[in-house]
Amino acid sequence: MLKDFAFSFLIAALRGNSLIVASLAKVYAFGSVFWKTRAISDIDLLVVYEKGVDLRGIKRQLDAIDRVVPLDVTYMTTAEEKELDFLAEQRAVDIFEARPTIGYTRTPNFPLRVEFASCELP
Structure with a gap:
């Protein structure tokens, strides 16, 4: 699946979902969606x-949403996330606040470098 389509579809679907937007939950993306490859198996x-x-x-x-864009979803309470420091460890990005630009890289033994732009949908 092409990363750009999948990520754009996911953001649009989440923004259009009043239950998720209005809830006391935050949704973060991490992992292969931020690697340089254009194809991904899931988000x-x-x-x-x-x-x-x-x-x-x-x-x-x-x-x-998973029926259209394959997702691998992990759920944690705020307390669990703080204890594990998952967001920092995985360099997770709040899907509603920022979107990675194309052209980021990941090199072995070096940290992931991601640049952010505002998350606007066409």
């Missing part, structure tokens, strides 16, 4: 949520 997502959020509803919505 890795982390959903960080507060207790009391409609997690079943969010899972149903992401399952529907």
Whole structure:
């Protein structure tokens, strides 16, 4: 699957989803979607949520998106994420606030370099 199409579709689907946008959950992307290759097998997502959020509803919505764009979703409470420092370790990006530009690279033994632009949909 082409990365640009998949990532754009995912952002549009999430922004158009009132349950996810209005919830006490944040959605982050990480992993191979940020590597230089144009083709990906799935998009890795982390959903960080507060207790009391409609997690079943969010899972149903992401399952529907997964039928079009393959997703690998990990769910963590805010406390779990802080304990594991997952966002920093994986260099995860808030999918609603920033979008990586094309042309980033990953070199062995060097950190991932990503430049950000505003996340606007056509």
